[in-house]
Amino acid sequence: MLKIGPYSFQSRLFLGTGKYENADVQKEAVRESETEVLTFAVRRMNLFDESQPDPFERMDLSGFRLLPNTAGAKTAEEAVRIAKIAQAADMCDMVKVEVIGCDKTLLPDPVETIKASEILLDEGFTVLPYTSDDVVLARRLQELGVHAIMPGASPIGTGLGIINPYNLSHIIEQAEVPVIVDAGIGSPKDAAHAMELGADGVLLNTAVSGADNPVKMAEAMKYALEAGKLGCEAGRIEKKYYAQASSPVEGLSKL
Amino acid sequence: MTLTINGAQKEIPEETETINMLLNHLQLGNKKAVVERNGVILKKEQYDEEPVQPGDTLEIVHFVGGG
Numbered sequence: 001m002l003k004i005g006p007y008s009f010q011s012r013l014f015l016g017t018g019k020y021e022n023a024d025v026q027k028e029a030v031r032e033s034e035t036e037v038l039t040f041a042v043r044r045m046n047l048f049d050e051s052q053p054d055p056f057e058r059m060d061l062s063g064f065r066l067l068p069n070t071a072g073a074k075t076a077e078e079a080v081r082i083a084k085i086a087q088a089a090d091m092c093d094m095v096k097v098e099v100i101g102c103d104k105t106l107l108p109d110p111v112e113t114i115k116a117s118e119i120l121l122d123e124g125f126t127v128l129p130y131t132s133d134d135v136v137l138a139r140r141l142q143e144l145g146v147h148a149i150m151p152g153a154s155p156i157g158t159g160l161g162i163i164n165p166y167n168l169s170h171i172i173e174q175a176e177v178p179v180i181v182d183a184g185i186g187s188p189k190d191a192a193h194a195m196e197l198g199a200d201g202v203l204l205n206t207a208v209s210g211a212d213n214p215v216k217m218a219e220a221m222k223y224a225l226e227a228g229k230l231g232c233e234a235g236r237i238e239k240k241y242y243a244q245a246s247s248p249v250e251g252l253s254k255l
Numbered sequence: 256m257t258l259t260i261n262g263a264q265k266e267i268p269e270e271t272e273t274i275n276m277l278l279n280h281l282q283l284g285n286k287k288a289v290v291e292r293n294g295v296i297l298k299k300e301q302y303d304e305e306p307v308q309p310g311d312t313l314e315i316v317h318f319v320g321g322g
Contacts, residue, residue, distance in 0.1 A: 018321045040321050045283065045288060045315045047315065056318060068318070069321055085291065085296055086318070088296045088298055089289045089299075205321075205322030
């Protein structure tokens with residue numbers, strides 16, 4: 001059971017809702033993933049264009065916890081505004097603080113992320129900041145009182161997997177709140193890797209929505225998280241430099 | 256009257272008195288939109304009473320897919 005603030009989850013997979021080919025594929029992928037948390041973004045309405053689809057019109061959101069992100073914000077002030085808009089629409093159970101500080105890498109701005117988290121905590125939000133894999137920054141966020149820490153595996157949308165497992169391990173080891181690895185996951189291997197390192201969950205979007213078969217990939221991710229979690233609990237063997245036979249070396253029958 | 260909606264100047268019929276009437280005029284009445292008027296986020300319950308006045312700056316936002 002994963003606990004974040006006042007919420008409990010069976011599934012440890014948080015699924016983004018961006019960039020699906022169509023609403024039917026999205027709905028199926030969400031179902032197969034068995035996720036309980038959906039993320040989304042806040043944007044200006046494209047007025048006077050009735051053809052604009054509503055990504056949620058075919059989804060029954062009642063069974064999900066909603067995690068709006070503050071994507072698009074470059075300052076703490078902008079992030080706080082987006083969080084409040086989501087709250088005003090009753091579409092906010094938790095908020096993913098995402099303040100981007102670099103257009104090329106989409107890496108988060110640590111200073112603005114801390115500021116935004118502090119303000120939103122004061123306002124009573126359940127706060128999940130998206131952060132780089134910086135060990136000290138993760139600790140500082142935890143000291144503020146955030147409800148979970150969401151370090152990136154690698155930059156958003158790259159699918160490069162976990163670039164720095166060393167940093168991520170230290171973040172996980174010191175964390176007293178759940179660690180949800182967010183961004184950069186490319187394949188089930190990466191999701192399993194995050195869980196084997198001891199993460200409490202994984203947030204991904206493009207890895208599923210951009211797969212050749214998003215529905216199948218959503219199912220694969222579900223199993224990857226379960227496998228990684230079980231593997232972590234089971235305790236892996238140590239890595240050795242030299243081979244060690246699995247079969248007995250004594251009692252060999254001689255020709 | 257002229258309003259600034261989502262960054263663009265729009266001509267809206269004079270008889271549009273409230274936020275709700277504006278949303279209906281824009282055919283957004285049944286969508287999950289959030290309205291910010293002159294920098295202040297309005298609650299849905301307020302849409303019926305809150306006025307629209309010439310020169311107001313409105314942001315009308317909604318939720319889209321995202322990660």
